[in-house]
Each structure stands twice: as C-alpha cells, then as structure tokens.
Amino acid sequence: MLKIGQGGIRHLQRSSTASFTTVSASSIEKGQNRVVDASLTLIRERAKLKGELVRLLGGAKASTSLLGVPLGHNSSFLQGPAFAPPRIREAIWCGSTNSSTEEGKELKDPRVLTDVGDVPVQEIRDCGVDDDRLMNVISESVKLVMEEEPLRPLVLGGDHSISYPVIRAVSEKLGGPVDVLHLDAHPDIYDCFEGNKYSHASSFARIMEGGYARRLLQVGIRSINKEGREQGKRFGVEQYEMRTFSRDREVLENLKLGEGVKGVYISIDVDCLDPAFAPGVSHIEPGGLSFRDVLNILHNLQGDVVGADVVEFNPQRDTVDGMTAMVAAKLVRELAAKISK
Amino acid sequence: MLKIGQGGIRHLQRSSTASFTTVSASSIEKGQNRVVDASLTLIRERAKLKGELVRLLGGAKASTSLLGVPLGHNSSFLQGPAFAPPRIREAIWCGSTNSSTEEGKELKDPRVLTDVGDVPVQEIRDCGVDDDRLMNVISESVKLVMEEEPLRPLVLGGDHSISYPVIRAVSEKLGGPVDVLHLDAHPDIYDCFEGNKYSHASSFARIMEGGYARRLLQVGIRSINKEGREQGKRFGVEQYEMRTFSRDREVLENLKLGEGVKGVYISIDVDCLDPAFAPGVSHIEPGGLSFRDVLNILHNLQGDVVGADVVEFNPQRDTVDGMTAMVAAKLVRELAAKISK
Amino acid sequence: MLKIGQGGIRHLQRSSTASFTTVSASSIEKGQNRVVDASLTLIRERAKLKGELVRLLGGAKASTSLLGVPLGHNSSFLQGPAFAPPRIREAIWCGSTNSSTEEGKELKDPRVLTDVGDVPVQEIRDCGVDDDRLMNVISESVKLVMEEEPLRPLVLGGDHSISYPVIRAVSEKLGGPVDVLHLDAHPDIYDCFEGNKYSHASSFARIMEGGYARRLLQVGIRSINKEGREQGKRFGVEQYEMRTFSRDREVLENLKLGEGVKGVYISIDVDCLDPAFAPGVSHIEPGGLSFRDVLNILHNLQGDVVGADVVEFNPQRDTVDGMTAMVAAKLVRELAAKISK
Amino acid sequence: MLKIGQGGIRHLQRSSTASFTTVSASSIEKGQNRVVDASLTLIRERAKLKGELVRLLGGAKASTSLLGVPLGHNSSFLQGPAFAPPRIREAIWCGSTNSSTEEGKELKDPRVLTDVGDVPVQEIRDCGVDDDRLMNVISESVKLVMEEEPLRPLVLGGDHSISYPVIRAVSEKLGGPVDVLHLDAHPDIYDCFEGNKYSHASSFARIMEGGYARRLLQVGIRSINKEGREQGKRFGVEQYEMRTFSRDREVLENLKLGEGVKGVYISIDVDCLDPAFAPGVSHIEPGGLSFRDVLNILHNLQGDVVGADVVEFNPQRDTVDGMTAMVAAKLVRELAAKISK
Amino acid sequence: MLKIGQGGIRHLQRSSTASFTTVSASSIEKGQNRVVDASLTLIRERAKLKGELVRLLGGAKASTSLLGVPLGHNSSFLQGPAFAPPRIREAIWCGSTNSSTEEGKELKDPRVLTDVGDVPVQEIRDCGVDDDRLMNVISESVKLVMEEEPLRPLVLGGDHSISYPVIRAVSEKLGGPVDVLHLDAHPDIYDCFEGNKYSHASSFARIMEGGYARRLLQVGIRSINKEGREQGKRFGVEQYEMRTFSRDREVLENLKLGEGVKGVYISIDVDCLDPAFAPGVSHIEPGGLSFRDVLNILHNLQGDVVGADVVEFNPQRDTVDGMTAMVAAKLVRELAAKISK
C-alpha cells in the first residue's frame, strides 16, 4: 500500500528480503489466505441476511443492494475516492431530503434498497495481498451479492479501476456480455497507464478485451487524446463527446439497451458532471453535463439494469458541506429506482 | 442506526411490527449471529497474521497494534468521529513527515507498529444488532488482539463511548484493574446522559462502576458541572482542571502509574487540546492544553502502558488540509512509542 | 427558543413551574405585551418614514420595501436562515456590482427600493412569546408596510414558514386571494411536519386552507413524495416538476397571472436553484433550475406583483465569499424591479 | 451608510440637495425622531421585562444582561463585526458545551444571565441618523439596562468604537469614573484616525478625555507606534506590551482594581488573543495571549465588575465551524460569571 | 503602489517632497529608466529563445506564446487578479488532465504553445514608475513577442485594464484595426471610472477611441447601466445581453470575424461565466454563460485569431482546490488551439 499503511507487510516484503526465509513467507501466505477467506465470509453473511430480509417481506423482481469498494490506489493523481463509500451512505440517509426518488419509489423499503457493506480493501492490502488477488476478491464479492435472489449490486467506488472486476463478475455470473452505459469525462480506455494494467484509466480496455460488454456507450467525454480515440475505434466503442452534446442529446435521451444480451450495466464517473455541479472529484474538467442532463438520460433509458456503479467521488476535494456527496447520493438513489422492481 | 443507514433492519424492526412474525424475527436473528461471528473471525485472522509477523521478526516485549472502532452514534452532538480511523491512518503514513518518533523509534518496524483494521461497526449496526451486543463485539475484538502475544491494542475512535468496552476488555483480559490516565476537556462521567447509558459522556462512570480502573486521573478538564464534580468525588477520581494547570504542571509532568495493578491505560480525547491546536473536534472548548503540554506529560510518564485510545477526532470539522488528523496521528505515533518495547 | 437563547423566559416557563405563581406569570405576560407593542411601533415608524420619503420624491404607482424576518426555528434540519437578512442586504449594496437591474431600473432611487428593517424575531422569542403570536406579529408587520402607500413588501427570510403569515397578511390587507408563483425544490405542503403546523414544510398547506391563494404554481419541484402529490391534488396546485422542465419551459416562460384576483405574489425558495448555482441552502437537492432559468420566468411573467419573498438562504452553508448571498441579492433586485413601477 | 444600505436616506441627502426643500427635510427629521424614540422604547421594555424576571426569581446583588451593538462602520479595515452579536448568542447556547462556567455558575439561571437584544444600529443608520446621535442612542440603551436593578450590561460588539459610548454611559450612570481593564493587540488611543473621531482606533482617547476612567490598563499590546505610546503617556495609561509579558505575568494575574472609584469595567477586544486562538478578527496580529492567559487574568482579578464588552469578533473571517464564535462566547460566559453575584 | 509595496519609491515621492532635491529626482529617474530597459530586455530575450525554438522544430503558420501581466491595481473592488498568472500556468500543466485540446492539438509541442513569462509589473511599480509608462511597457512587451515569427500573444491577466495596452499593441504592430470578440458580464466601457482612465471598467472605451477595433462584440453582458448602453451605442458596439441569450445563441455559435481587417482578437473575462462555473472572480454576477456555451462559441468561430487574453481570474476568491484556475487554464488551452496552426 503506498500511502495508506506504509508500515504493513508489503513494505516488509519489499525492504527486508534477508530476514524472511521461505518458511516465514509460507506462514505469512497462509495467514493472508485466512484473512481473504474471512473477508469473503463476512460479505456472504451480510448478503444472505439482506436477501432473506427482502424475501421475508414478499420479495421483488429485482432489488438493489449497495456494496462499497473503498479503493483509491489505482488513481494516477489523487487517492481520495478510497474514502467515498461512508460519505455517500451518510448523504443517502441525511436529514436534508426525503426518502422518495423523483418518480416515487420509497428507499426505506428494503425491497428497493439494502446494503451489504464494504469490501475491506484497505485491510486486505495492509495484509500484503497483491492487486491480482484483490481484484478477484472484488469480483467474488459482487457474485456473492448476486447469489442472493433478487439482489442486484450497486457498487460505491472507489476509483474507476473497480468497474473492471465488477463488470467482469456481473457478466460471468449472468453468463454473457451486457451493454454498458458509461458516463465520464474520460474514456478510461488506455491500453496501460503508467505501467499499471489495473489503472483507473484502463478499466474499459480490460472490460472490452474480456468480452464482458457488447455495446459500450461513453457519454460526457471531453478529455480524450489520440490513443483514447484509437482504442475507442479498435473496440467499437460509441463515444459521445461533449463537443457535440447539443446535437447528440436527442439520441441520448432515448436510449434502448440490453436487448439480446444479459441486460444493461451503468457506470457513472461523477466527473461526467461539470465541476460546477460536482466539484468533489480528482480531475476537474470543465464543460461537462448538468445534473439534470444525467437524470434525463437515466430516466428515459429503456432496458433491464442488472448492476451499476458510482465512482470517483473524492471527498477530500468536496465542499465543506459535502455538496458532491449529495450529488453522488442522488445518483445512487435514482439508479436504485431504476434497478429495483 | 440513526443517521447512517436509516433504511436498515432496525428501521424495519421499529416501524413494521405487524409484518414481522416470530418466525421471521428468529430467521433474521440467526443471520445477525452469523454476521457477528464472521466479523469477529475476520479480526481474529488479521490479529493472528500480524502477531505471527512480529514473532517471525524476532518478537518484542510489547508491540502496538492499531484497532479502529468507527463508532459515532453515542455522541450527543455530532457524529463525525465515525469517520476518523481511515483519516488517522492516512495521516500516520503521510509523506509530509518521517517515520521516527520524537525519541527515535522507527514506526515502519512491525515490532513497533502493526494494524489489525477496523471493527465493522457500521455494517453490524446496519444489520440491526443492538448496542449491548455491539459493545460486546468491541470488547471481544480488543481481546482477540491481546490474545496474540506481544500485541497490545491502540484503539482509534470513534467517539468516547468506546473507551468503556475497550478498557473493560483490557482489564478482564489482564485479570484486574489498571490505572487510567485520561486527557480530556470533559470528565465524561455522567451517570447517564440523555437516557443513554453508553453515551460518550458516561463512559468513565461505567468504567469506575465496573472496577476496571484503580486510579483515574483526568487532565485538561474545563467543561464540568456540579454532577461532574460530584461523580468525580463519588468514584475517587483525581480531576486536574485547566484552571489550575500552571500549578499542577509539575505533578503531571512527573507521573508514575500502574504499580500494583495490571498496568497503565491512556485515553486521549483530542479535545483535551485547545481548539487552536486541534480544531477538528465536535466540542470546541477554548482554554485547553498545547500539543507540547500533552507530549511532556506522555514522555515523562513512568509505567507499563498496556493499552491506549485516541478518540473524538471529527474529520468533518477539521481544516481543509487535515491539521487535526496530523495531530491525532502524532498522538498515535508517540503512544505507540510509549507502548512498544 | 431551541438553539438560540436557551436561557430565556421560555426555558424558565418550561422548567420551573413550581417557582412561578400566577401573579408572576401575569406580570411577565404584561411585559411581553409591552415588548410586542414596542416592536410593532418601531416597524410602523420605519414604514412611515420610508413611505413619506417616497411620496416626497414624487411617489410611484408601486414601490418595493424590504422587510427582514430572521426566523429559522421552523426548519426541520438547519436553522441558519435566521441569519440571512443582514447578509442579503450587504450583498445588495456590495461594491462588486452596479445598482441597475438587468432591464435598467435604478435601485438607489427610493421610489424603486427602500428598507424598513427586520421584525425583531429573536428578541420576541427570547421574551417567551409563543409561535402563534409571533406569526401574528409577522402578519401585522407586513400590513404596517402596506399601510404606507405606495410601499409593497418584499420579505427577506428566514425559513419558508414565514410565507404563511406574509401571504395571509397580503391577502387580508388587499381583501381577497392572490395568485402565487412558488419556486422551490419542495412543495412545502405537508399537512403537518414533525408535529409542527407552522413547519417550513407545511406553509403552503396553511395558505391553501386559508383561501389566501387562488392559483398556486409550484416550479422547480424535485423532492416530493406521495403525500406531497396528494396534497397538491387536494388543493388544486399546479405542480411543475423538474423531471419535465424541458417540456414545461415554454409555458413557464410565458406566464400571465393575477387577473381577476388581487394580484400576484412570488415566493422564491433559494433551493429552487440547482446547488451548483446556490450552494448556501439547508437542503441540497441536485437537478434544479439555473439562475438564468429563474430570471427568464420572472422577466417574462405578466401580472401585477403585490408582494414577494426570498427565503431559505442559509449563510452558514454559503461559500467563503458569499456566492449564494449574491444570488439571493440578485433575486431581490430583480423582484424589486418587477414590483416597483 | 457606506456598504450596508447605500440606497437609504443618507445617500439621498448627500446626492440630491436640489430636490429636498427645507419642508421635506424637517418632515424627514421628525420621522427620524420617532424611529429613534421607538428604538429606545423597545430596549426599555425588554430591559424592564428581564429585570422583573430576575426580581421575581428572588433577585441578585448583580445580574448580567447582554446588549448587542451590531456596529461595524467605524472600522478602518473590515466591517464584519456588525454581524457578530447573533453569532455569539448562537455559540453561547450551542449544544456542544454545557451551561456551567469554569468555576461553577449556572448560565441558564436568569439571575446569572439575561439578554435584552440588540440596539437596531443598522435600521437607525438606514433612516439617515448621523453618528453623533447613534452614539447617544447606544449610551441611552446602556443606561436603560442599568436602570433595571440588578442588571449590569455586558455588551456584544460591534467594533471597538462602541466602548466609548458604553463606558461613558456606565460612568455617567454611576456618577463617577471606573477603572478599565482593556485587553487588546492595539491601544486604540489615536487622537483621531483617518479623520473619524469615533474610529475604533480612537475610542480610548475619547474615554480618557471624558474622564470616564481613572486607571486604564492595556494588556496584550503588540501593534503600537510612536503616537500610541505618546498618547498612552499623556493619559497616564498603564500599557503592558506582549514583548514583556513573561515578566509582567505575575502582576497581571494578581490585579486588584476599582477601589475608590465606581468599580471595574472590562473591555475585551478578541484580537488580544493570538490569531491561532482567535482567527476570526479583522486585524491578524501574531504573538498574542493564549486563551488560558486571558482566563487566568480574569479569574484572579479582584474588584466589583460593573460592566463589560466583547468586541471586534468578525464572523466573516472565522473558520467554517465558528471556532472564534465559541471563543467569544466563552469570554462572554466567564465575564458573566465575574459580574453576576 | 497602494496595497503592494507601500514602502516603495512612490510613497516617498508623495510624502517627502522636502528631502528630495531635483538632483535626487533626476538620479532616481535614471535608475528607473535602467530598470524599465532591463525589464524589456529580459522579455525580448525570452521571446527570442522561444521563437528560435519553434523555428528549429520546423516552424508553424501561427504559434501561441503566453505572456503574463500580473496587474491588479486598476480594479475598483479587489486586486487579486495580480496573482493569477502563476496559478493559471500551474493549472495548465497540472497532473489532473491530459495535454490534448478537445479537438486534438497537443499542447506539449512548442509549435502549439510556448511561454515568455511575466512582465515584472510589481517590480516596475515598486520602483515608482507611473501608470502611463507601465501601460507602454505592457504594449512594448506584446510587440516584442509578435516580433518573433510565428509567435502570437495569449496574455494572462491581471485585471481587464490590461486589454487596452495589449490590443493597442496588436493593432499597431499589425498596422490596422482588428475585430474583437469580448466575453464578459460587464461592458467595461465607462468613459472614466472613479477618476481612473486606465480603470478595468474603461478599457474598451480606450480601445474604441483609439480605433484599434473595427467591430466589438460583447457577449455575456448582464451588469450594465444607462452609461454602459449609451457608450455602446456611441461606439457602435454589438452588445449581446444574457437576457436574450436563448434567442442570440444561434448567431453567436456561428460567428465569422476578422475579414477585411487584421484578424480577430478574443478577450475573455472569466466572469462571463456564471459564478457556478467560475466562482474565483472579483465580481459575482449570477446568470452567466455555462462553460460549454463559451466553448461552443469559440469552437465554431471562423476567423484568423491574432491574439487573445484571459483576465480577471482572482485566485483569492477561488475554491480551495482551484476550480476556477482549472477553468481559466482550459480557456487558455482551447484559445491556444484556436490560435496555433
């Protein structure tokens, strides 16, 4: 772990090769395995409890369940998104708003919204577990939620690198690709960014390579270079840039997705919004969508939404009174309304 | 859960008595049990791994291990301390300082400092577990850390209500009372505050009633009323008020504690400091200690420190650049230096 | 008074029934009466002076006069709007802008804008006067302004609960109902909120029950639940939700109101604006109107505006440089331009 | 009025000499007189009510009553102190602290603390009343409080210019000079500052010239020039500069004042504190007193305190969470404890 | 110099006439001449080096070069724009964005963007040089940049007063008038503001009088009074007010300028944007353009852009994380893309 927990096991593994015999290493590895297993068990039990609760209340066709993934270390610039999930939860239930969605669903009904808590990302990393395995733990956690009928995962990031293990899990669990609606200022489709294949700037390259998405629509794009456009072309991505948004609006407010595949997944990077509407992000890129633009796209989307994420909210850059936390929370609320039925 | 996670099971239990049969309730209760068990298992495994690591490195007489308890709901005023542990960790390892303590211990050495992560307080509450049981989970978690020789717990709060289950666990595990050095603007010794026996304003009444402390020294006191002084007298508390600090300084910079009992426990409420030094607290009470005053007391204390906590840091009131997080982190660092040997 | 002035008479009345004989109570009550009378006298004299000034300058058909109502205790969440009136005044006359309105009226001309100061809400409450009477004092104050030809009241809130006594006074003074254009994120039409019939969330239920408004148009609505829609239907309210604003814009930018009744009253809750444009509000509800949207509605409205209010600006949540104060001030300025003629 | 209420009568009087006949002017003047009279009546009635309340509860030898004077226009630099009184009141009763003073007085007891509200400074100025008369209104208001046995005034500024009319009133009402303990970074004793004899930098020159103080002790001084030292010498002021505070501490923590005169008046400019302890002031002057230094001086002072003020708190420069408001409030609380008996 | 450098030579010249003989004055004047000459030499050398660099890389038809003018003293209200240029540069190269423009130009290529640094405005003023000469130094600096083929100046303000010497230089150097596209909340066309002919509120009056612009289009206007409209008429300015922006949008997104004259100059006052998008400005004027509105106008403009400026960014009013700096930087980046070819 770079910034958080430098004194942990990884630091040791790097710095003190001499003092660590093979025996020690194997002993540590067994301990790591037990920590990972216990982490997954905890998520399984929480998911089971929430699934049972929903079923006891009469069940639902689809029911949203929050899963937090407080991971920030795959960001190139700032790592604040690791602190986002508790802030978003606080804002969801904060006293300043009522608990209905804009179209009238009641969020306090567990059939609409439950919560299975966070993947213990920081603790796992502090135990010296590497990124390959961490990504698997995230995927496993998503599957554990989906295991419990009728729960569907709505993931609270974290940086955008988490969308790769999440969408992979959704697709693997459902047995085929989904259509992905991706709202973002950036395409996040570098082949590899600064040597990190799990970089938050590369997640959609991984998703497309893995065949987890059939169509990928990127909306809100306004920071893209030559490689971003070439990778988009290579993977057949439908890139809607802000430069032409006034022309594209008609299309984007009438989307129909997910037919013939396993459904629709929606990934919202909070920086798709103009920084005026969402200042609490790591990458300030003026010229973005208004909050109402985003809701118009969501409300009018036709399709069966099987999962979603809200990522890249950075509480360390938010206003003192947490305006962006409220924005992220309302995105979560309206997505929950879209998923649950 | 009041503010965080209002849509959880507790809300349901309160509001919909009719729809919940005994069968349902029992089914939910079993699920809660499994979540609690899994939570404790996860802490046990992390503690084991860190204990093993320390022993593999040659061991130590005493070794500090951090345990986060992100609990804020027993505060009468603001609940921000629930967000403190990850911010303190970030500040401990932040790039703006080196990793030596003032007297020269190296924090990157796991024999000096390890971390077993957080008790999943918010998830447990969101599953509808009540406060009696939650307090037991906290106590159990502390004991799981102490189980692993030579780890000693340094707890990151959370509000001050957590000191009760923590000190109870330390005393029970060691088999007798300890001496407690308590730095705070307030005595936190109400018999019961606003009807809540677990209130952060009552924790030291619980501790004294339980016989977990032989001597209790309270330093930095400057917001105390008649009941506070009477309770102090009733329990034989040694209350050092700020009004007389210039006279008491000599005594407080030459303390010798813990002889004849199981050792010394140090509980630092960040608001013992003047708000000039620590603005990020819920209760702004001018006229407190300087940071150097606190260090002078700690550095000169003689005694075997068997556990400690740093509580009531409220990141939602901190400066933009996290000055109070750095203050809390330095308290943790110097306490770790004091504990580890 | 809950937060502000806890040590006042009301506290006493609640807590020390024993020590207060009937004689004492009657003596206090007479004192309260004298304080209320003196408060109204002060407003009457200020209104007279300003009315005389306008008439000495040649008079006008209608002339706007500001009346502050620093009341925040009927808010369910935060009480900062009690501090708003002096901040709005400061922003109106602040050196960073000129004193012309967008369409060219000169605000420094007393025929366009005068000020009769604040109703001493906090002092009245601190003297133990209850809310029924306080609401009457507010109504009386509005009438005292209207007494002075050609003054028309533009009220600076305060939370939204003040619109009930203000509109009641306007309607009673004019002798019949008015049409009300109400810009807000919320309908504020609960029958009763948290047991408080004067709640800022219930004011428009009171107004409709009292028959003070013929038509009520609510614009900017985006936080409304089942009860809000039912109450709307019950009272025949025309609710324009943000979900359909792109469709409704045409209608809303061509309103013609007030014919056949006593005129038009405009009530602007600052949170009708998206929080990007007005962060200094108690209830952050993303997805609102832009500032230009509001001006387009106002500038194009046809009708005789007989009174108005700007409410729910919360300076305790504003940006450091007071951006929302400037926003509230510009709303006041453009409303003054609309009223005065 | 410069910034606040530029459109008022004064603006008119300055700019439009032509259009104002003598008749008009006399008519306006009568209106002003009625506004001033009504303002004083309102204060008289509030003072009467509070005095009666204290007497009904059994009376007291001396009882503190707050009087706000929201005046900021005599500052040379920033005018924020005009907004201070409501913020200080909010902090006095804020939920983050208990209502006992450090030595044990109970503030909720009206015999210890009542409140007569604010002099309507802004409204009076907006009606075109000039500074000579405004200063008299302030003096009259103080006397109206003192009229009601056993009330003693504790004035909430406002900038430091208000201490002149307040101390003048106290001295005139008591019939002789008082001793003044003045805590400040500046001596405020210019003969005339920037052409304004009522400047906040000249108030103590006015007080000494008027013979309202026998001894004047200035403590905390660290921004003083040649004129400041010469004026000090001329008036026999005892100036304690911060440069020698470590030497002077002994004397200042053992003061005995007010014997042989009418008592002691304490004037605390919040900037006597180092900006670390009180950042919310207009004049940041590093190197000042700690909060505890101030309390040590106050707690140990011997003498009959007949009045006091806390001035120059500037909420527009305070931290987001109002640390300086809490500091000003605690000064008020401890002063109230000192006055009431 | 008023605020910055009060102890400089100008202060002396004003205050101590007696002690300065003619000999001294002439000696000082020679020194000032040498400082001015050295300042221009430094700019010339930097421009030469950057021009040579571009030519060595193969040259370009037009290549943007930044020139900072940190001048704030001609503002009527706040002087923060004097600190803007280094903050804008920091934001241009900040790690949170890539270095491509929206339409694909690569900013790291010196043929697209170089930098010749700042005119040493503060040092020149501190040496006692007056405004007439300072304005000439600015004009000369612009010409020194244009001297180096193919460099074209993009000036970083500073307040808006700098556009006069800059546009004058561009026009004089090119040998005829240009068309000016001016985005701003204010027309800045007072004949003379507060006695200062160089005021930032008068620059476009100077430009039109001098014949430096053929057409002047003002876009975003929403704070304009009678004089502003009359001056506009007098000089034949095309004023597009925000009141009618929804009607004018079509025209403004299809501009064709600069034919028949020496090209197009674009002057962007950051406050043309709504304060929601650009809070870091001295004059908060709600109801402005969105960032995308501005880009749509720029991207669609047809014409040969020969120079530009971005002015009135005030870092002292920006958000903590510098949102407006990022906004100003993106304006600079997109302008550079427009100029360079």
Added chain:
Amino acid sequence: MLKIGQGGIRHLQRSSTASFTTVSASSIEKGQNRVVDASLTLIRERAKLKGELVRLLGGAKASTSLLGVPLGHNSSFLQGPAFAPPRIREAIWCGSTNSSTEEGKELKDPRVLTDVGDVPVQEIRDCGVDDDRLMNVISESVKLVMEEEPLRPLVLGGDHSISYPVIRAVSEKLGGPVDVLHLDAHPDIYDCFEGNKYSHASSFARIMEGGYARRLLQVGIRSINKEGREQGKRFGVEQYEMRTFSRDREVLENLKLGEGVKGVYISIDVDCLDPAFAPGVSHIEPGGLSFRDVLNILHNLQGDVVGADVVEFNPQRDTVDGMTAMVAAKLVRELAAKISK
C-alpha cells in the same frame, strides 16, 4: 520543470533527442545565456536604484532589502512555496496593521526596508536552465544586493533549498563563515534526499560542507531521525529539540552570536512554529514553537545580523484569510528591524 511549465524546453530536451542537432542545441544554449544575463541585469538595476535611494536619504549602517526566490521544486512533498513571495509582500503592507515594528522602527522608511523584487526562477527554469546554474543565479543575485552599500539581503522563499545558495553567497561576499541561527521543525541536513543534492532536506549539509557556517544552531527540531542526529554530530551542529525546549528556553532567549566571524545569518523555516500558529506549511508537525517564543529568541539575540531568510511558507495550505501570510510577514518585519540600523 516538473509541474510548472511541462511544455517548456526541458521537456523537449528530454523527449526529442533525435530532432535536435548539435547546432540547434548550441543555438538554444546561447539563448539561455542571454536570458540568464538579462535576469541578472534586471536585479542589478533594481538593487542599484534601491541602494541609491537609501544613500540619497542619508544612508544607514545597515539597511534591509527584500529579495524573492519563488522556487518550490526541491521540495519532497508539496511545491506551494514557489508562490509565497508575492503573498508575503501583500501581507507586509496590508491595511490590517500599522507599519511600526514591535520595538518601534518605521518600515516605510526606505533606510529600514526596500525591495529588489524576485529572481525570475520560473522563467529561467522554463527556458531549460538546469539546477546547478539556477543555484548560481540565486547566489549571484544575493551578491548583487550586497554590492550596493548598505543593503543587506532578507530573502523570501521558496522552499528551504534556497538557503544553501544564499548563505554561500553571503559568506563568499563577506570573505568568511558566519554563525547561523536556524529555526525549523526539521534539521534539513540529509546527505542527499531522494537523490537530489539540492533537496530542501539537504541544504544545511551543503552549507556545512562548504564551510560557510562556523556555528549552526538548530531550534524547534521535532522531526528528526537517526541520520539527522548523526549528520548533526558529524558537523558539530547544536541541535535544540522541542522535547527539551522548556529546559533550553533560558539559553535560547540569551544568545550571543557572530563574534569572531563575519556576523550572524538567521534562517526561519515557518514550520518551526506549531501548526496552530502557522497552518500554511507543507509539513504539519505538531508540538512546535509559539510565535512569541520565536520573537523572544529574536528580540534578545545579540549579534550583527548580515542576512536572513523566511522560507517554506506554502500559500496553498494557508487559511482562507491568509493567517500564515501575516505570520510570515511579521517575521520579515521583525527581522528587518533586527538587521537595519
């Protein structure tokens, strides 16, 4: 240049080896030489002018002249000190304080304080000049100031790396070592930090190696590791740690330095102060000096102060109202009083 000006020549030199022939390189190098020469000429002319001014006014034995060095890139953590000099100047002359020092010197008198402006560090780096040469430019600039009798340099940093070229220049110009009083939280005496011999953490290693200081006293130290203490011992540094400040205070408030050498140089890192007193620094290290502690040391120091610096003020971490800028400014003011005579 890393962050600021990435598109400059250095970037080019690194990235495009192929396209740059030897001819090009030599041509660029000549241009760089001319820029460096012009930069030094500008400083020489400003120093000459200021020296002449002082002499014309009658001269002085020693006269302080400010020289800004806006260099931040040798910091390991944050680079904000590059923006400090203009902020400190603004605070020195800001309207919130008078222009006398605590002991009575008048700063507006040019014999006490003049200013020769900034070394154009950013422009020089943007032209591709490397650090060796940049350090020489800084040294040369200091010597150019000292060339002009009776000017003595008071340097405004910048990060602490600048003290090396400055003290080197002072010593070389005077022809022998000086005594250095160094106030800091850190010893800055690493042999080499992160591979950078010019690092702000290594400057005093360079100074001691070069023999520029005879005695080096370090005061305020509280972040020091084993290497720091060993290097201290190696060079014979007198390190006064905060742990023992209460014991050392007597000595430090009675220092006598500079006898037998060329005088005393004072280097103040703003972080010697506790962050409560100076929050605007890159390295928050609680437990430091109070502002009065620093002044007591300075005021009582005996010795001929031949130069000084105030470094590591980071405006990007300061409070909104610039409290640390005021602190840095007051340090500068009191140092100027100490130097000038």
